[in-house]
Amino acid sequence: MNKTLLLLLLSVSLFAQKSFKIASPTDQISIQVSQGADRALKYQVFYKAKEVIAASDLGLTLKKPALELRKFQILGVDSTIVDGTWKPVWGEVKEIRNNYKELTLHLKESGVLMDVIFRVFDDGIGFRYFFPSQDNFNHFIVDNEWSSFTMTGDHNAFWIPGDYDTNEYTYQRTKISEIDALAAAAKEKDIAVTSLMGKNFVQTPLMLKSVDGLYVNVHEAALVNYPAMHLKLEGLEFTSALVPDAVGNKAYAQTPFNTPWRTVVVSNKAEQILASKLILNLNEPSKIKDSTWIKPQKFMGMWWEMHVGKANWPLAGGKHGANTENVKRYIDFAGKHGFDGVLVEGWNTGWEDWFGNWKEEVFDFVTPYADYQIDTLTKYAASKGLKLIMHHETSSSVTNYERRMDAAYQFMVDKGINTVKTGYVGKIIPRGEHHDSQWMVNHYNRVAEKAANYHLMVDSHESVHPTGLHRTYPNWMAAEAARGSEFNNAPTLGINAEHTTILPFTRLMGGPMDYTPGLFHMNLNQFDSTRTTKVRSTLAKQLALYVTLYSPLQMVADLPENYEPKLDAFQFIKDVAVDWDDTKIITAEPGEFVTIARKAKNKDTWFIGSITNATARNMSFDLDFLDPDKTYEALLYRDADDADFEKNPEAYIVEKRLVTAKSKMTFRLQRGGGCAISLRRLN
């Protein structure tokens, strides 16, 4: 890191108004922090000359000691510039530049020393509060944080309702002034546990687009030892709304203490929002010194067949999916097609009585059902070149899980299993805590740390919104933490056609998502004729999601028997990479379409995914990112001309083209459709 001191603009007006301004390395973004006569601090964010965040609040209220930290004496101001690069263990690109200017205001109020630290990047800003070690102020309890984000107009917003316990809502597209979280939530019937915060509360990442075409994304980075930030809306001002614990406190802190970063990513191009590495850059470097054991993976799951009613999780009932023979079938198929693993859900005792009663002793994570011969299966999987993936559904009885984690992880090590999918379905125990409260945030981070000690990779479901911590814990490879593909089978709202075009602008801003794409059989009455649920996506779009929804852990979600008849389309899933040297966001618009090209790790092979919402559209773009002197064989897996996510979702065409860097790629996305392309260098 290259740190140099920077000069600031400092103006002191006649009325004791102080203001500090600092711009990003190329002056694209700037912030101004001003102190009024009342000693309150406000910050503004500018995109070039344009105000993006109007004067917005800073500060906290503490409960113990009871202090308002909202008006300050400014003791001093520091600034630095940082420009460096770092290499992620895995990722969308092989190297990330971290280039920002930093402004630190050293403050004092009620005897308490604290800093507000701003970092200004060319694609946005982050700020956090820091409480240094000091005499007479050590432990404290946070009651409220007042950080706000005041918009400059009634933007279009892509949002989900503020909720302490779930982020699995359908995204809403409304004007800011039309946000009504309770009305939106009232349409949802398929989410296990909800704790709504009120009509005017939304979650982050919050995606906004101004009428004049500026894209603004509000989220947080490095959520460590603090509750998740949701947002309370009043007028055009979104204010931090921290998730409380069982007794109503927000955070227990001790100096030296950092809050997470509050982030605003800004661009006049939607593509640059998706390309931003701001949130990753605001996280700490990896804590895992030897990360050679961390491997991106494609895996199949003994999972979807339970969602569609062919099998079930419990042994009781006669439809137990996780039996040795059935899992062997998945191993055979996954091994034949070269995948890395097979996730097996329902393998362990407890599923007969696991949900809905706030029961503490449910699973022990080490006792397979009698019909699941785990040693036989791990050996069988190894003989086919793959590993089983462990499933730890905690049923949100987290006290129980924490008591058993060491034994459960040692069991995995003993069985040669090195990836675990965790799940948090249900009301949290410790009772009164929430999925998004500080205690649970600490739990998820503890899981990442402890799993790292055992050299285990983690894929968490129903966990708090990711905030870029996969930089710090690269073994915490993916999370669900949003409405995932399983909701295709939810009777009420399902997954609408625009959902996956919004996810990259919202949920994925924080990190990889285990969305579980790859469904080939769209009518979900296959095993239960009474079902009316359908996958509202074309088959080609399911393929494209492997590129547009970034994750180093990608599930191959459908059943072997649903892939077998369509092995030509399935070839894309076999081929697509899960780790990348480079990524180009070709074109994107939240709620409308997303087209992304990615270069496979250490290979001159590219994969492109392009998806649309319920609107059909023609796509056309240059392939100028390809090696200029080479020819590529492009395999297009595209919607058939009569494909339609509602009427004819499974109609696809596999088409071969020869292209170069000078070619224009054109294809049509049908309604709810997509196009997946592999580009193999020929010469």
Added chain:
Amino acid sequence: MNKTLLLLLLSVSLFAQKSFKIASPTDQISIQVSQGADRALKYQVFYKAKEVIAASDLGLTLKKPALELRKFQILGVDSTIVDGTWKPVWGEVKEIRNNYKELTLHLKESGVLMDVIFRVFDDGIGFRYFFPSQDNFNHFIVDNEWSSFTMTGDHNAFWIPGDYDTNEYTYQRTKISEIDALAAAAKEKDIAVTSLMGKNFVQTPLMLKSVDGLYVNVHEAALVNYPAMHLKLEGLEFTSALVPDAVGNKAYAQTPFNTPWRTVVVSNKAEQILASKLILNLNEPSKIKDSTWIKPQKFMGMWWEMHVGKANWPLAGGKHGANTENVKRYIDFAGKHGFDGVLVEGWNTGWEDWFGNWKEEVFDFVTPYADYQIDTLTKYAASKGLKLIMHHETSSSVTNYERRMDAAYQFMVDKGINTVKTGYVGKIIPRGEHHDSQWMVNHYNRVAEKAANYHLMVDSHESVHPTGLHRTYPNWMAAEAARGSEFNNAPTLGINAEHTTILPFTRLMGGPMDYTPGLFHMNLNQFDSTRTTKVRSTLAKQLALYVTLYSPLQMVADLPENYEPKLDAFQFIKDVAVDWDDTKIITAEPGEFVTIARKAKNKDTWFIGSITNATARNMSFDLDFLDPDKTYEALLYRDADDADFEKNPEAYIVEKRLVTAKSKMTFRLQRGGGCAISLRRLN
């Protein structure tokens, strides 16, 4: 167990009033259960013809499903008689008779099947609710339990304030009508964490004495998977007040489910209250199959010197007591005098910042301070024939402790340490839970179970009131769970002279107490001349407590340098047994005096302890429990004639007498005094 069917008296009145009556094996105690026209059930308890518990309520209110279970359809009635004996792993007697009649009412209300089960012993009764497995009723949440205990007059009561988090109050002696828990608690300044329930709430064991001399003790037995029962007083009726969890629920239950037993021990002789084994008999037999590793112990503690200001727990500050040299000094002394162990507090890192901030990550239980060479010390202790005793102060961060228990217990095993003193000072984490709530009750029981898996003995401090679970978990050997001797150094109320005469009738009804007697230096300004605290007991009384306050783990609490000048008195502590073949309660009156004789395990040696409150008195009793044909050397450790707990507490006389079974033993207890006697058979 001998079970035979028993005939009941059953009367059905003209007004559909049903009543069922059952008497104890020798008809000493009886109960009558009656159903009024409103279908509510009431029970009464009789001592011979005398009503002890007037018509009192039965039933529960559930929260989920929301049901009032207070009026019932009686589906049937069963009864049995049981007479058997069992041998405790350790105890006050070598064999315990379990002889009762049982009455079970099979009930139905709102579609729910439940039983009320009464057991009637010759010294009292117990009752519990049982919910059998049944269709359409499985999980449920208890909102309130209505079990009440209606007294027949304005008895004298020995009570402490109802509190969710502490039982370390000074006992009050008032009429029932004069109970004011808030006024009593207002006088306490030295208890770390309190959560008072209100003016008219008291804790169990509650000791009562009627004006005509009937002794009544109300408590509970087998507190498993349920919150502790405190009592709400209205008029003369005490009603179960269950401790809530973080969200206000009382208990999460699943059929088949038993509540703990609600117990009433009754006698016209105070001594028979102390001799009662009713609570033990209502607990389940030992779950520990091989209990050969469980050993009653006398141990010294590197502990009191920190209370009196000679040393301190943290390393920082320059007064660290748990340093290798100082602990060797204790090992030398304890080894020389033949004790079993040395407890060391302050051995592990974390004490610099352990209390008062609801901090979660405090101790790790495996990291000694740099000046504490644990391997050196465990070997040194072994060379002197004793073991170190581990200390796990959890600071009530129980989530942290549960995460670390396996590692902590394995660390003990690795170090050859097999006894742990646990501590729960502070506000509980999970935040919102209480020391006495269901989650914590389950925790204490989990500690006992897990410790048993590692062959570890447990001595818990600041834990819930014991309820006889030492029968089920004989490795959970003792608890503090009341105001212990450490309060001698508390500035406000300290330990008053009557306290130890009340403890056997209250706290000890539930099980052994680690009171930590044996203080020889009564003026506590020894190392800090500013202190005004004093031990309000004579030295001879401190000796007598080893007999009157039963525990299989007895600390030798004072400092080696305080014992050295008084080795003649110290001889009693060296000699006194900690496990017994037999116990005779010679004479006792709550708040006044207690005299108990116990025969050492497998030896013809008796020890007698006799203590008084602030009143001096002459004691005289027969020794007819001695072997009739033998002569015994009695060593009396008695108060000197001028001893007085306030003016001259350390004055004692050691006196030898030869006695037989026909002898009368006489001595005088001075104010706040006591007498300890060892009786060694000579022929």
